[in-house]
Amino acid sequence: MSRMPRTAALAFLLALGLTACSSSTGDDGGSSPSAGVPSAAPSETATKPSGPYQDIEFTGGDGEPRQGRLYGPEDAPVVVVLSHMGSDGDSQDDWAATAQALAERGHRVITYQRLRPRYQVWQDVIGAARYARENGAEKVVLAGASLGAMASLHVALERSVPIDGVVWVAGLLGANGMRFDQAGVDGVSCPVLLATGDGDSYGATEDTRQLHAWLPGSELLVLPSPRHGTDILAEGGAPAEQLETAVLDFVDGVATAETFTPC
Numbered sequence: 001m002s003r004m005p006r007t008a009a010l011a012f013l014l015a016l017g018l019t020a021c022s023s024s025t026g027d028d029g030g031s032s033p034s035a036g037v038p039s040a041a042p043s044e045t046a047t048k049p050s051g052p053y054q055d056i057e058f059t060g061g062d063g064e065p066r067q068g069r070l071y072g073p074e075d076a077p078v079v080v081v082l083s084h085m086g087s088d089g090d091s092q093d094d095w096a097a098t099a100q101a102l103a104e105r106g107h108r109v110i111t112y113q114r115l116r117p118r119y120q121v122w123q124d125v126i127g128a129a130r131y132a133r134e135n136g137a138e139k140v141v142l143a144g145a146s147l148g149a150m151a152s153l154h155v156a157l158e159r160s161v162p163i164d165g166v167v168w169v170a171g172l173l174g175a176n177g178m179r180f181d182q183a184g185v186d187g188v189s190c191p192v193l194l195a196t197g198d199g200d201s202y203g204a205t206e207d208t209r210q211l212h213a214w215l216p217g218s219e220l221l222v223l224p225s226p227r228h229g230t231d232i233l234a235e236g237g238a239p240a241e242q243l244e245t246a247v248l249d250f251v252d253g254v255a256t257a258e259t260f261t262p263c
Helices: 006-025 092-104 122-134 147-158 204-214 231-235 237-256
Strands: 054-059 065-071 078-083 108-112 139-145 165-169 192-197 219-223
Touching: 054 122, 065 092, 065 122, 078 092, 078 122, 078 147, 078 237, 092 108, 092 231, 092 237, 108 122, 122 139, 122 147, 139 147, 139 237, 147 165, 165 237, 192 204, 192 237, 204 219, 219 237, 231 237
Parallel strands: 078 108, 078 139, 139 165, 165 192, 192 219
Antiparallel strands: 054 065, 065 108
């Protein structure tokens, strides 16, 4: 048998090595058998926040089931319902850190994954608030960002479930089938926290300031940020810390108030 030339042998071994690497990693996007196939979505476990919570199911105001998470002590007298924003990429995970922080302060927290269509998202909030009351909540605070803020205020004004406080983060006065005006919000007597970035491109800065003018008893927080809603929290830094601290302190205030009037 003739011996393979040294240079040819080296080239042959190098080709084998490259083929093996390509087949095992698929990083080159062309040689792997799975090239061109989207990578698998993260598992449910991978997207869950690190803090403890229970998976729950409750019935929305429309009679349809909703999936959610329950944080905090089971006997906590105050329950906070956190509603997320309305874009396709938004989810209950956007509030995860705040939910954990509230739970660490001794409050119960409900987050949920909203259902379509968006203009009926307030049905989710009604269901979560009813779930809270049916499970022993003495006080219920509705808190939301953008679409979630609007749904929270909508439910508080509807008064089908007693609500003891509202947190509005970067909501709009009119969108997705919900509209607010001075006459409509007149008479709100529960504590209200209104927050927004000072450069919100969706128009939430102006609308939040206007809502504060209509609700002279409300607390207004304008943060130095161009971000919208919970995107302020996601970006981190001082504005995120200010927003989370304001929400935590507001809920603590509702919890410790000796006298209170539902919205």
